[in-house]
Amino acid sequence: MNINLRKLDNSNDNDFIKLHKWCSNKNVYEWFEQRILSLDEIKNKYKKKLNEGKQSLFIIQCDGTEIGLIQLYKFDNDISNSLLDKYNNIYEFDIYIGEDNYLSKGIGSLVINYVKDYIYSNYNADAIMLRPFKRNERAVKCYEKCHFKILFEYSGENTLGDKEQILVLINNKNTNN
Numbered sequence: 569m570n571i572n573l574r575k576l577d578n579s580n581d582n583d584f585i586k587l588h589k590w591c592s593n594k595n596v597y598e599w600f601e602q603r604i605l606s607l608d609e610i611k612n613k614y615k616k617k618l619n620e621g622k623q624s625l626f627i628i629q630c631d632g633t634e635i636g637l638i639q640l641y642k643f644d645n646d647i648s649n650s651l652l653d654k655y656n657n658i659y660e661f662d663i664y665i666g667e668d669n670y671l672s673k674g675i676g677s678l679v680i681n682y683v684k685d686y687i688y689s690n691y692n693a694d695a696i697m698l699r700p701f702k703r704n705e706r707a708v709k710c711y712e713k714c715h716f717k718i719l720f721e722y723s724g725e726n727t728l729g730d731k732e733q734i735l736v737l738i739n740n741k742n743t744n745n
Contacts, residue, residue: 569631569675571682573638576625578618583627584611586634590666599704600664602728628665628679635675636665638683643697647736651719655695655740659687676707680714684739694741701726702733711737 577583588607590596597604605613617623617639628636643658652658661683665671687693698716700707712718716737724734 569678571675571678572629573626573683573686574629574634576614576618576627576637578615584614586627586666587614587637590636590664593666593668595668595671596664596666599701599707600662600727602726602730628663630670630675630679633667633670635667635670636663636679638663638679640683640687642691647722649720649722649736652697652736652738655738657691657693658695658697658738659691659693660697660699661687676710677713680710684714688741696739696741698737699734700737702735708735708737715739715743 588610623641626638639662716739719736719738
C-alpha cells in the first residue's frame with residue numbers, strides 16, 4: 569500500500585466537508601471530540617488551527633484514496649514530567665482514519681510509521697510523543713506495534729471536560745525501529 573500525506577487546503581470546502589463526514593463517524597468522534605460537530609464548527613476549528621500556524625494538518629492518502637487526518641505539532645510543554653526532560657525537540661501528532669473500510673487492516677500501522685519517518689526527516693525531532701486516552705486500547709496496541717513505549721499516564725480531560733486517563737507514549741529517534 570502506498571501512503572502519502574497531502575496538506576489540508578484552507579480554501580477548499582471539499583476538505584472541510586470530508587473532515588465533517590469523518591468527524592461524524594463514531595470511530596472518530598468518540599476519541600476526538602466526544603460529540604458530532606457541525607460543518608461550521610469543523611471549518612472554524614481547522615481554519616483557526618491552520619491560521620495560527622502552530623499545527624500542520626494533513627489528509628492521509630492510501631493508494632490515492634483520502635482516508636483520514638494527521639495533526640502535527642511541536643510539544644508545547646503543557647505537562648510536566650521528569651521523564652520528558654531528556655528530550656529537547658519533541659513533536660506530537662494526532663491521527664484518525666475516518667473511512668471504516670480502512671480500519672483493522674494494518675493501515676494505521678503503515679501510516680504511523682510513515683509519519684514517524686516524515687517527522688524525523690523534516691523536523692529535526694529527537695522524539696515523538698502520542699497521547700491517547702488509556703481506554704483507547706486499539707490505538708495503544710497500534711502505537712506499541714510501531715515502537716512507541718508507554719512512558720507514563722496522567723489524569724486529564726476530554727473535550728467535554730470529563731476526566732480521562734491519558735497515556736504518554738514516546739518514540740526516541742535513537743531507538744526508532
